[in-house]
Amino acid sequence: MSAVAWFKDVGIADRPTVGGKGGSLGELTQAGIAVPPGFVVTTSAFETFLEAIEARAPVREKVTALDPNDLGAATKLSEELRRRVIEEPMPAEVERAILSAHAELTDGVTPVAVRSSATTEDAEDASFAGLQDTFLWVLTGADMVTKVRECWGSLYSVESMTYRRKQDFPEDGVAMAVVIQAMVDARCAGVMFTRSPTTGDKSVITIEGAPGLGSAVVSGEVTPDRWVVGKITGEISVRDISDKHAKQVPAEGGGIKEVELSGAERSQPCLSDEELLALREVGRKVERHYGKPQDIEWAIDKAGNLLLLQSRPETVWATKDALAPVKPPEDNPLKHVMSIFGGKK
Amino acid sequence: MSEQKSFPLPSDLKVVPGTEAAQAAYPYYTQFVPEDDQKFWFYNSMHFPEPMHHFDMITAEAAYVALGAFNTRVHVLPTAKGIDHRVINGRVYIGGVAVTDPKEIAERVEQFQQRAFYYYEHWERLYDQWKVKMKALIADAQALPKPELPDYEPIETTHTGKGVASNHALLDIYQKQVEGYHRMWHHHFEFLLLGYGAYMTFFDFCKKAFPEISDQAISRMVAGMEAEIFRPDEEVKRLARRAVELGVDQHFTDNMNIDQVLADLDKVSNAGKEWLGELETSRNPWFNVSSGDGFYHYHRSWNDDLSLPFAALPGYIEKIKAGANIERPTAQLIEERNQLVSDYRELLDTDEDRATYDQLIGLAHRVFPYVEGHKFYCEHWYTNLFFNKIREFGALLAKNDFFGPEGKEDDVFHLTQYELESAIIDLMLGWGVGATPRGPQHWPAIVAQRKAAIEEWGKHTTSPALGAVPDVIDDPAIVMLWGITRENLDSWLNEGSDANPNELKGFAACNGVVEGVARVVKSVAEIGRIQQGDILVCQVTNPTWSPIFQKIGAAVSDIGGSMSHMAIVAREYGLPAVVGTGSATTKIKDGQRIRVDGGRGIVTILQDEPVLEDA
Numbered sequence: 001m002s003a004v005a006w007f008k009d010v011g012i013a014d015r016p017t018v019g020g021k022g023g024s025l026g027e028l029t030q031a032g033i034a035v036p037p038g039f040v041v042t043t044s045a046f047e048t049f050l051e052a053i054e055a056r057a058p059v060r061e062k063v064t065a066l067d068p069n070d071l072g073a074a075t076k077l078s079e080e081l082r083r084r085v086i087e088e089p090m091p092a093e094v095e096r097a098i099l100s101a102h103a104e105l106t107d108g109v110t111p112v113a114v115r116s117s118a119t120t121e122d123a124e125d126a127s128f129a130g131l132q133d134t135f136l137w138v139l140t141g142a143d144m145v146t147k148v149r150e151c152w153g154s155l156y157s158v159e160s161m162t163y164r165r166k167q168d169f170p171e172d173g174v175a176m177a178v179v180i181q182a183m184v185d186a187r188c189a190g191v192m193f194t195r196s197p198t199t200g201d202k203s204v205i206t207i208e209g210a211p212g213l214g215s216a217v218v219s220g221e222v223t224p225d226r227w228v229v230g231k232i233t234g235e236i237s238v239r240d241i242s243d244k245h246a247k248q249v250p251a252e253g254g255g256i257k258e259v260e261l262s263g264a265e266r267s268q269p270c271l272s273d274e275e276l277l278a279l280r281e282v283g284r285k286v287e288r289h290y291g292k293p294q295d296i297e298w299a300i301d302k303a304g305n306l307l308l309l310q311s312r313p314e315t316v317w318a319t320k321d322a323l324a325p326v327k328p329p330e331d332n333p334l335k336h337v338m339s340i341f342g343g344k345k
Numbered sequence: 346m347s348e349q350k351s352f353p354l355p356s357d358l359k360v361v362p363g364t365e366a367a368q369a370a371y372p373y374y375t376q377f378v379p380e381d382d383q384k385f386w387f388y389n390s391m392h393f394p395e396p397m398h399h400f401d402m403i404t405a406e407a408a409y410v411a412l413g414a415f416n417t418r419v420h421v422l423p424t425a426k427g428i429d430h431r432v433i434n435g436r437v438y439i440g441g442v443a444v445t446d447p448k449e450i451a452e453r454v455e456q457f458q459q460r461a462f463y464y465y466e467h468w469e470r471l472y473d474q475w476k477v478k479m480k481a482l483i484a485d486a487q488a489l490p491k492p493e494l495p496d497y498e499p500i501e502t503t504h505t506g507k508g509v510a511s512n513h514a515l516l517d518i519y520q521k522q523v524e525g526y527h528r529m530w531h532h533h534f535e536f537l538l539l540g541y542g543a544y545m546t547f548f549d550f551c552k553k554a555f556p557e558i559s560d561q562a563i564s565r566m567v568a569g570m571e572a573e574i575f576r577p578d579e580e581v582k583r584l585a586r587r588a589v590e591l592g593v594d595q596h597f598t599d600n601m602n603i604d605q606v607l608a609d610l611d612k613v614s615n616a617g618k619e620w621l622g623e624l625e626t627s628r629n630p631w632f633n634v635s636s637g638d639g640f641y642h643y644h645r646s647w648n649d650d651l652s653l654p655f656a657a658l659p660g661y662i663e664k665i666k667a668g669a670n671i672e673r674p675t676a677q678l679i680e681e682r683n684q685l686v687s688d689y690r691e692l693l694d695t696d697e698d699r700a701t702y703d704q705l706i707g708l709a710h711r712v713f714p715y716v717e718g719h720k721f722y723c724e725h726w727y728t729n730l731f732f733n734k735i736r737e738f739g740a741l742l743a744k745n746d747f748f749g750p751e752g753k754e755d756d757v758f759h760l761t762q763y764e765l766e767s768a769i770i771d772l773m774l775g776w777g778v779g780a781t782p783r784g785p786q787h788w789p790a791i792v793a794q795r796k797a798a799i800e801e802w803g804k805h806t807t808s809p810a811l812g813a814v815p816d817v818i819d820d821p822a823i824v825m826l827w828g829i830t831r832e833n834l835d836s837w838l839n840e841g842s843d844a845n846p847n848e849l850k851g852f853a854a855c856n857g858v859v860e861g862v863a864r865v866v867k868s869v870a871e872i873g874r875i876q877q878g879d880i881l882v883c884q885v886t887n888p889t890w891s892p893i894f895q896k897i898g899a900a901v902s903d904i905g906g907s908m909s910h911m912a913i914v915a916r917e918y919g920l921p922a923v924v925g926t927g928s929a930t931t932k933i934k935d936g937q938r939i940r941v942d943g944g945r946g947i948v949t950i951l952q953d954e955p956v957l958e959d960a
Binding site for chain 2: 196199200201202203204228230231232233234235236237238239273325326327328329330332333334336337338339340341342
């Protein structure tokens with residue numbers, strides 16, 4: 001398997017090698033949904049790299065031997081392994097493959113986002129939250145390679161290692177894919193749930209958005225505008241327009257910075273009704289593609305194009321679905337009216 | 346520190362000083378008594394938003410006689426009997442009669458299932474039969490002659506040995522007409538609660554399966570497409586098309602003088618005469634629609650006042666000549682409805698739920714044609730005939746000076762139905778005896794007093810409810826017909842405390858946000874003032890207003906629910922609408938800029954001062 005896989009060539013079934021995020025972006029791309037182009041640094045690239053550094057000194061063996069209750073030892077090991085992942089030389093064929101894909105993607109000008117893409121369902125659990133790294137507005141190929149190493153290194157954070165040890169997770173299967181995606185200089189961005197986060201209702205779509213990059217919404221730095229839109233009808237039943245005190249924008253030397261907002265951008269809705277309905281269309285399409293409600297990150301670029309940055313299955317309500325029917329059918333359908341007339345609560 | 350809020354007791358309500366006699370004239374069984382303090386009452390502002398003329402109380406009375414009979418003793422609803430009513434300061438308060446004894450409920454459940462299930466099982470046949478009955482009842486009312494008193498009995502009475510003189514006909518016509526009106530209300534409630542109940546069963550299921558679904562989405566899934574109530578508007582479109590085809594369309598202009606137009610068409614050509622023939626075809630029966638909800642004598646029909654349908658003609662004609670299709674896209678609407686039903690079905694989680702959903706939507710679709718269709722026959726056609734017949738008695742009494750030298754036919758509506766019968770007998774006596782009736786001395790002062798009382802009552806607001814708030818409202822009739830819930834009551838109690846004074850809430854009838862100039866229209870006579878793009882603000886919006894929907898940007902009403910026909914028609918026109926705001930026509934001033942958010946059911950007043958109209 002090669003070190004690099006383009007979005008258009010992978011799908012959700014490739015999760016073991018491209019991770020959940022990479023597989024999902026590939027799946028969306030293949031389904032014809034507008035996604036900023038990109039590629040995945042596969043687990044094969046990671047394995048090749050790890051093999052190279054294991055040849056110098058053991059890595060997996062040390063993690064396997066770790067006592068998860070010995071915080072001091074874990075901290076020490078984490079520092080050591082992360083330093084090695086950042087500093088030790090990368091096999092030339094891996095580095096060349098990544099840099100060449102990057103050059104093809106960006107022509108040397110387009111900034112990219114670098115995100116870790118975990119390979120197991122487990123790794124997307126709440127217990128792993130925070131272990132997923134995202135680096136925005138990365139300008140050069142060299143910077144990108146550094147960020148890829150940082151993503152790999154996060155496998156050796158204290159939390160990640162002790163979690164694996166407590167779960168008795170075989171260290172041999174542990175690998176990390178990394179997504180490299182052309183970056184959208186968003187006019188506004190946010191998230192969308194194709195069901196209600198408060199009631200679990202699948203007939204509505206909840207959209208949250210704010211000016212600038214979506215990171216401000218995802219990280220909770222800014223209270224976003226919020227809408228509830230009928231999934232089937234398109235009715236906009238809730239419009240909560242918030243005071244958006246700041247937005248995140250690209251910084252000159254790479255990375256992002258926060259800018260204070262005033263005037264209309266601060267107080268007015270960041271999306272028009274047409275844009276809300278366009279989001280609903282895309283949300284429905286993605287949900288139909290996967291056959292279940294989705295948790296989506298989206299952005300609208302300066303030219304007004306709507307792009308999806310990520311989509312994953314909604315997990316909180318999904319576990320509650322299908323436990324009990326709303327109302328079982330009756331042998332005589334007329335008996336249903338007794339729920340209105342019979343005084344049964 | 347806020348104290349526990351509660352509604353006043355019936356005994357706390359005082360008759361407005363100076364109107365005591367007018368209050369006392371309402372029937373004794375509608376007056377509040379001390380025992381009524383034990384019960385919960387609410388103001389029926391949905392059906393009776395204005396102080397009641399004494400005669401118009403017959404609408405409340407006949408309706409509650411029939412509703413009670415069907416709930417209590419015909420269908421035998423297990424948990425609820427009828428609706429009690431009282432009137433004070435012209436305002437109608439109503440309260441349910443709940444069944445709480447479990448043994449009685451069990452007994453009634455058994456009765457109900459034998460009776461109501463029979464109706465559901467044979468719905469189509471019984472509804473077909475219903476239409477035959479209703480049309481026969483309407484024909485009977487139409488056949489009643491105009492009440493008249495000749496100087497001498499026609500000679501035919503002698504030659505045919507008729508043996509009954511003309512004054513007897515007055516009593517005969519009046520009693521038949523009152524009897525017919527009561528009978529109509531019985532027919533009205535023959536299916537209504539069962540129809541709403543089946544609809545509500547589906548509604549409740551949708552609310553459980555989709556907690557955030559809007560009421561309008563549910564009613565769109567159920568709405569019928571062929572209901573009679575859409576027909577009047579279709580007839581106006583047909584007349585517009587015929588005017589173009591016959592080449593007489595130039596006669597129809599904004600603010601035309603209708604009488605002049607009719608006279609001109611009769612003169613100009615055979616084409617003009619042909620169009621007048623078409624108008625007659627449309628008028629009977631389709632213009633027998635009330636421009637209100639039919640509950641007051643002054644809600645006149647299109648046939649009584651052609652200004653509403655005629656106001657729509659120029660706009661339709663213009664669209665036809667521009668090549669636009671103004672036909673109601675029935676096939677497309679049916680397809681949209683079916684799509685909606687299957688899209689929601691797809692979202693359900695289990696096969697069991699899908700099976701229940703199919704059972705419930707199936708039943709709702711079977712019953713809904715009645716829910717939509719009955720109003721044309723009952724509240725519009727029959728009620729219009731009824732009030733016009735009473736108006737004929739009014740004309741006869743006015744001619745005989747019963748309402749004084751300045752008396753008008755409509756003064757008759759200040760008499761109760763019982764007083765009117767006595768006035769008719771007074772007139773019959775006078776005619777027969779050859780003496781002067783006593784009415785001209787008796788009624789003018791009473792009519793003047795009641796006119797003044799109604800005007801006075803109209804200036805006073807009244808409490809939305811009276812008595813102790815019940816923990817739950819589970820009377821199906823009250824929930825279905827009035828939409829009263831515990832949450833409503835709490836919001837009434839809190840009204841004004843933290844609400845934005847420039848914001849009105851109602852039912853979200855049709856999605857969309859529009860800003861524009863409010864045109865507060867109190868009666869059909871004012872529709873000429875509506876300019877292209879104005880926002881119509883009126884008390885009752887119903888389908889009979891739909892011809893002017895082509896002109897306006899949005900619609901707001903005081904009265905109406907999410908299940909109202911208005912909501913359905915607004916959606917067909919894609920017109921943002923908020924209905925049932927309670928107070929739009931009093932809080933919004935004519936000419937103010939307002940914003941209508943039809944998706945959320947919110948109307949916002951943007952400017953405190955009305956803007957001056959351009960000439």
